[in-house]
Amino acid sequence: MDEQRPKYSPEEIEAARKLFAGACEFVAGAASFESLIPISLPEVAFAGRSNVGKSSLVNALTGRKTLARTSSNPGHTRQINFFDLAGRLMLVDLPGYGFAQVSKSMKETWQDLASAYLRGRPTLKRVCLLIDSRHGVKDTDRETMKNLDAAAVSYQLVLTKTDYLKKAEIARAIAAAEAITRKHGAAHPEVLPTSSETGFGIPELRAEIMAVAAR
Secondary structure (H helix, E strand, O other): OOHHHHOHHHHHHHHHHHHHHHHHHEEEEEHHHHHOOOOOOEEEEEEEEEOOOOHHHHHHHHHOOOOOOOOOOOOOOOOEEEEEOOOOOEEEEOOOOOOOOOOHHHHHHHHHHHHHHHHOOOOOOEEEEEEEOOOOOOHHHHHHHHHHHHHHEEEEEEEEEEHOOHHHHHHHHHHHHHHHOOOOOOOOOOOOOOOOOOOHHHHHHHHHHHHHHOO
């Protein structure tokens, strides 16, 4: 499993740790395209199916428990939430897609908002597309990947909840996800495994995000 993960120097890991340990503040929540905040800092967005663990991952990356609100109820994030990280990077938590228990019209509103955001942010450096490691890439994820390909938005698959899997199962989950990314032009080839509960993979993801934001 380790040989499939990107290699970062101790210095890069430490620099990323310091960045994410810095001030991180909620800036605004946008429920419509018109209410999106002005473009300023480089942005890295987090997308994924409802209840995949986006808010938990944002909290784990920044070492906080309540920066991004979490819930056991799918569809808790109902707007695009912006977090200013040390004045250097904007972390963006997108509404989940999939099985949220809301009306069809509300789902369509969220999807339209997310699509408008993804196509209209020139400072968007990458989308971290979260995949539940226990279930792999689902049809809704494939649809999102196709949309990101069409919009020419760079994205990277990030496996969540790996603490539920054994080491060999994580390796298989990575291999399966990477096989899928090879069929998508805008997808980064490397898949990053993480656990918000144990901190597994969090330092590497921080380093990856910091490197992407600096480009």
